[in-house]
Amino acid sequence: MLSKKIFSNMERDVIGEVMNISLGSSATSLSSILGKRVEITVPHINVTTAQEFSYKQLEPAIGVEINYIEGLKGVNVMIWKRSDAKIILEALLNKKIPDEEFEMDEISISAICEVMNQMMGSAATALSEFLGKHINISTPIAFEIDDNNEFKSKYFAEDDEIVVVSFDLSIEGELQSQFINVMEVSLAKDIVSNFLRETEKSTSNEIQIEENNNIEKEDAVNKKIDTIIKQNNDYEEIIKRERMKTNQNQKEKEETFVNVRPVEYESFDDEEEVLSEEQLSNLELIMMVPLTISVEIGKTSKQIKDILEISPGTIIELDKQAGALVDIIVNGKLIAKGEVVVVNDNFGVRVVEILKKDELMKITL
Incomplete structure (x- = not known):
């Protein structure tokens, strides 16, 4: 029987946002692979038991197992329509596969695993940035779901509470469908706690930075202005000097040759400015980069x-x-x-x- 209040409304929102960002990144990856616009949107979260869990709307279905091996701990299982997997493979191979010829053989499974590896790799990267820690996953394992009970018992006990996240899938010119993501409650809790920890740390840092800025704000601004003015003056002198040299060289060349069309240059001050030793040294350093x-x-x-x-x-x-x-x-x-x-x-x-x-x-x- 399902326990009450496993997740608060805020925790549900966190799970939805995390999954939306990570799978949104997967959509970008899939779009690059297929060369078509892909959208994965509107995550719907449902907490249920393994016994009550159903995915009839996706049957016949295939599963993709993803294990978190660093940063998070747990197993994530994605369930797709078999027909959707076929359409993705067709777009990947750029050819139609007759229904009677499509099989979940070694080649098909390998191709699906590669696509999922790219998608979930992007999702793990997005998750890493969102949670502020390195997240790593194992190579996805794709398989055909032949027996519903056998599939459930492989990953969950009957009374286990699980989190089911449904997504809308759209591939330009190909399909409008759904797929679901299933994970243990412990993994979802781990995601929430990591997010809240990172949020608290970021908030604390922002408060500390704000306090420091209030104390030193005027002095820091004045120093910054002085630095910018000095740098601008230095660079203006250097650039002015180089332009004057270029102008002089051009005049000498014009005196040497005849019947050359005159070239117009920007006007410069008559007084020639001499660079300081420090400015010359800085210029030499720049030239050595x-x-x-x-x-x-x-x-x-x-x-x-x-x-x-x-x-x-x-x-x-x-x-x-x-x-x-x-x-x-x-x-x-x-x-x-x-x-x-x-x-x-x-x-x-x-x-x-x-x-x-x-x-x-x-x-x-």
Whole structure:
């Protein structure tokens, strides 16, 4: 018989919010895998006993077992319609599977497990951020539910109290359905207690920070303003000096050549400012900051089934033609294009086309 007041209304709200956030992250992961819009919404929470628990609306059904091995302790079982699993596999493989040919064989189970692994991995990451602790799960185990009683007895005793969370599932252009998530009360309690503990800690930190800010607020603001003013003045002097050098060099070049179209420059003050030793030292330090250079010859995207089929000798076609210029990337930003060469038995790149100088400055600043 079900105990009364296992969860307060607030605790139910916590469970719903946690599950909504974690499974919402799973929807994003599934959407990336299938290349279609996926929504997992409206969690409905029901606390019942294993004996009274029913999932007839999902039959014939498949189960997916997820064990929490770090951060939380317990077993989480997801129950899906067998037909929904088939539709997901069809979207994954990009081909229709006749009903009479669909079987929960090793290949189907492996594919479902991989999809669930991606989904629940994303859910565990979201849960980690929400609860403020590292959460890790085992590899999901998918199976076909042939016997209802056998399934229940595997995970719960008849009088065990369990938490059943129902979700609405929508896959763009494919299906509108539901699936359920079943867990022991102890696991749900663990989730609630971790959430409340993290919330209390965050609130305490915010109060302490607010108190410290009230004490030192005026002094800190004044110091910050002084620092910003000083930094701005220093950088303005450095930039002004470099621009004056550039202007002078350009004038010398114009005197050397004839019939050159004049170039207009920004006007500068006549008085030349000299950098201090400290400013020169800072400029030298800035110029010595290392930047990572990488060369990208091309890229492509593949479905999971194609990735799983990769083996020694597999040829992967990229999105660039042979002989095309390669991208030269500095700190993740494209700055130039070039040709691949060989230098002393090492690959190198000859710069052929470079971006505007102002674009390079944006990267280095």
